Amino acid sequence: MQDVYIFDAVRTPRGRGRAGKGALSGVHPQELFAQTLNHMATRLELQREDVQDVIVGCVTQVKEQGACIARNAVLAARWPQSVTGVTVNRFCGSGLQAINFAAMGVGSGFQELVVAGGVESMSRVPMGSDEAMIDGLNLTLRSHTPMVPQGISADLIATREGFSRQELDAFALRSQQRAHLAASEGRFGKSLFDVVDGNGEVLLDRDEHMRPETTLDSLGGLRPAFARMGAMAVGPNGETLDQIAEHRYPDAGTIAHVHSAGNASGIVDGAAAVLLGSAAYAQRSGLKPRARIKAMATAGAEPLIMLTAPAPASRKALAQAGMSVGDIDLWEINEAFATVPLQTMRELDIDPERVNVNGGAIALGHPLGATGAVLLGTALDEMEREDKSTALITLCIGGGMGIATIIERV
Numbered sequence: 001m002q003d004v005y006i007f008d009a010v011r012t013p014r015g016r017g018r019a020g021k022g023a024l025s026g027v028h029p030q031e032l033f034a035q036t037l038n039h040m041a042t043r044l045e046l047q048r049e050d051v052q053d054v055i056v057g058c059v060t061q062v063k064e065q066g067a068c069i070a071r072n073a074v075l076a077a078r079w080p081q082s083v084t085g086v087t088v089n090r091f092c093g094s095g096l097q098a099i100n101f102a103a104m105g106v107g108s109g110f111q112e113l114v115v116a117g118g119v120e121s122m123s124r125v126p127m128g129s130d131e132a133m134i135d136g137l138n139l140t141l142r143s144h145t146p147m148v149p150q151g152i153s154a155d156l157i158a159t160r161e162g163f164s165r166q167e168l169d170a171f172a173l174r175s176q177q178r179a180h181l182a183a184s185e186g187r188f189g190k191s192l193f194d195v196v197d198g199n200g201e202v203l204l205d206r207d208e209h210m211r212p213e214t215t216l217d218s219l220g221g222l223r224p225a226f227a228r229m230g231a232m233a234v235g236p237n238g239e240t241l242d243q244i245a246e247h248r249y250p251d252a253g254t255i256a257h258v259h260s261a262g263n264a265s266g267i268v269d270g271a272a273a274v275l276l277g278s279a280a281y282a283q284r285s286g287l288k289p290r291a292r293i294k295a296m297a298t299a300g301a302e303p304l305i306m307l308t309a310p311a312p313a314s315r316k317a318l319a320q321a322g323m324s325v326g327d328i329d330l331w332e333i334n335e336a337f338a339t340v341p342l343q344t345m346r347e348l349d350i351d352p353e354r355v356n357v358n359g360g361a362i363a364l365g366h367p368l369g370a371t372g373a374v375l376l377g378t379a380l381d382e383m384e385r386e387d388k389s390t391a392l393i394t395l396c397i398g399g400g401m402g403i404a405t406i407i408e409r410v
Helices: 029-044 069-076 094-107 139-144 150-161 165-184 216-220 241-248 279-285 310-321 339-348 368-386
Strands: 005-011 053-057 085-088 113-121 202-204 268-277 291-300 330-333 390-397 401-409
Touching: 005 029, 005 279, 005 291, 005 368, 029 069, 029 113, 029 268, 053 069, 053 094, 053 368, 069 085, 085 094, 094 113, 094 268, 094 291, 094 368, 094 401, 113 368, 150 241, 150 339, 165 216, 165 339, 268 368, 291 310, 310 339, 310 390, 310 401, 330 339, 330 368, 368 390, 368 401
Parallel strands: 053 085, 053 113, 330 390
Antiparallel strands: 005 268, 113 268, 291 401, 390 401
16 A cells, blocks of 8 residues: 545535525535535645546435436536546445545555545435435345434443433533634634635535533433434334334343433534545645545444444554554544444543544534545644644444544644
8 A cells, every 4th residue: 555645625614404594505415515626626726637536425315415426516516527426325434435435546556636525415305315214124134133213322322331311411512612612713714615605605604503502401401302213113013113222232221312402413514525645646746745544444333233333443443553542642533422422432441632622513513424524624634733643533334333544644
């Protein structure tokens, strides 16, 4: 493998993912990623025809996000028609997987310059629009490998780990406070750009989902988000979703529904892109690398509990790099639910002060296919701001998977 360099990372603000309510809900997702491509190209004075592929993570690939959104976004951006595009889906890890696939292409020597990232318009293409659920409606698969919705998996993890509602809410408050501080100090400004409408008028110039007025009392007043779902009878013998999970994990006892809208990730629209390339291209073009990809890995876990694989994925990436947990300066652990970073920190014995130092998806939102690329850009900017050397980005993934990537400043 040859070195894979990160030349730049850019992202849109994250807009509230509510049709007609969020500032980005009027923007077609192809156009959202097209603006991301063009912002990167303009600020780097990039020769667009040099890009050999554009790899885009997107989870709900139907309707406006169907028909290979990567290729259509390239065309919407009016890039040269010689530039190809491909769309990938590894659920919530899609954006980071796109980056890792690009790194494989460059690292192998088959490619020199690739754009990778992700996009999700959750206001225009809501979760569940593909009507496939987590198992693709395969009853044979369901009979031997049952799965439940992620919210119930998160509550199951919290129950088994002994995380209380108060602990989850305290973590959520920390996410809000850290994100608000980061935004007020301009820490996101290096990657963030304004999204505009067809007339060039600014639609959104800041992350829209944050709630800096949040308190522990306001969080505590929110109802459990998944209790009603857990009580739904879906099994052949009338079993509820909770009972299916409890039968698989009898040690958990009765599931405590402790996640709410306040300590789970926000539904938002957004896009992000990262430019990766080789040393030869850097030398020839004059582009200055900001970091390099040091290691990357995926890991599988039991599919019903689903969200516990960031720890094994991180271990695999660390082993690949010959590093330990203590060698990582900054961690970005996606806050799909508060229990995910808490469980990962406990499993790996990570110093909480190194984790999500600028908040996370609880405060800022989780634009599914884009989030992995957003987190990598956030980590890169923060490494430079704090003069740190290494960061590890990891996300839990539907179906019982995790993904991790380690980056190192150069």
